[in-house]
Amino acid sequence: MIAIYAATPYIVQWGGARWLAEQNFQNVVLEMERPGWNRMTVTRFAAQIETENAQVSVEAGPLTIEYTPLTLWATQKVDLVELPQSNLTIQLTGTEQEVSTQAEAYLDLPELLPAVWFALLPSEQVRIGELNLVLDYPANQPDWTLSGALVVDENQLYSRVRFKRDEQDLGWSDLELTPDNxxxxxxxxxxxxxxxxxxxxxxxxxxxxxxxxxxxxxxLRSWLDRFMPTLTLPVVSGSVSTRGTFDLPLKAALSPEGMLSQLVANHSFTTQSTVTNISQELPMLALNAAGQLTLAAGRL
Incomplete structure (x- = not known):
């Protein structure tokens, strides 16, 4: 038992480094100390993944790891990973001219499905107080920043995130995911x-x-005013309910604009809405309707 206790920090450090290597992380920094018999502190963590078109960097610390020694020895899985802050940056590489002529950077979407990465979790629960994700695009393309909190265990992920596009605040989002997708x-x-x-x-x-x-x-109109301030929109109120599908290729464009151009949507809808300030000839339109909506190649 004493041997298990003494070896546990090395198992945690070895297991963490091995898991990161299996996910193709490079330049891994994993510095640890041991404040208790079932708890460790990672004073510093950093790692990178480089692809043909992008470099992904992650930094975090200090973070706390709680574990049950016997369970850790048997499964190489800890009970809890908790960190107050984590920073993730995705930076497209190459000069502006190279990026403009090379193929768009892509995400392999099947690998990002909840059913896949829930199974890869190295901990029973992960809690992040502040997660900062930066999508850093080449010059003349707007950058995105996502900041928020995240809690994930074997049954559910929940996050609340604030969106910014070139420092323009676009509000918040709530996301819930489960392992059955x-x-x-x-x-x-x-x-x-x-x-x-x-x-x-x-x-x-x-x-x-x-x-x-x-x-x-x-x-939605208020949000679009901030997202696309150069777009003139009529004043609209009411609601739309839809049911249908959103489809993307297995390899989706990394940029929001590129992904939107790939998106295909087919939905049935119902709406009760009012549109004003359309034109001098048509100052107001009240619409109660049902129908079919299709989006493909950026055309609605």
Whole structure:
């Protein structure tokens, strides 16, 4: 038993380094100390993944690891990973001219499905107080920053994240995921959701989200005003409910604009809405309708 206790820090450090290597991380820094018989502190953690088009860097610390020694020896899995802050940066590489002529950077979406990475969790529970994700694009392309909290265990992931696009605040989102690829996503302004999407993900010849949506049109218009300030939109109120699918290729573009151009959506919808300030000839339009909506190649 004493030998198990004495060797546990080395098992944690070896197991963590091995898991990171299996995920293709490089330049791994994993510095640890041991404050208790079932707890360790990682004073510093850093790692990188380099691909043809991007470099992914992660930094965190200090973070706490709690474990049961016998369970750790048997499974190489700890009970809890908790950290107050973690920073993740995805930076597209190459000069602006090289990036403009090379193929778009892509995400391998099937590897990102909840069913895949829930199975890879090295801990029974992970809690991150502040997660900062930066999507750093080449010059003349807007960068994205996502900041928020995250809790994940073997049954569920929950996060609340603030979106910024070139320092323009786009509000908050709530995300819930489960290992069976169930998906619930909400966009919020002032703690009020204006887009709610609930559905299930699957990957075959493409990645599909079968979903139900409820959209508050006034809240969506306010969000689009900030997202695309050069776009002139009429004043709209009311709601839209839809049911259908969102489809993306198995390898999806990394940039939001590129991903949007690949997105294919087919939905049935119902709406009760009012549109004003359309034109001098048509100052107001009230619409109660049901129909079919298709989005493909950026055309609605």
């Amino acid at each position: 169930h998906f619930n996503f909400r966009l919020l302004q002032d703690d009020t959701p204006f887009v709610v999407i609930d559905g299930n993900l699957k990957a075959e010849d493409k990645v599909s989200l079968h979903a139900n949506q409820v959209i508050d049109l006034g809240g």
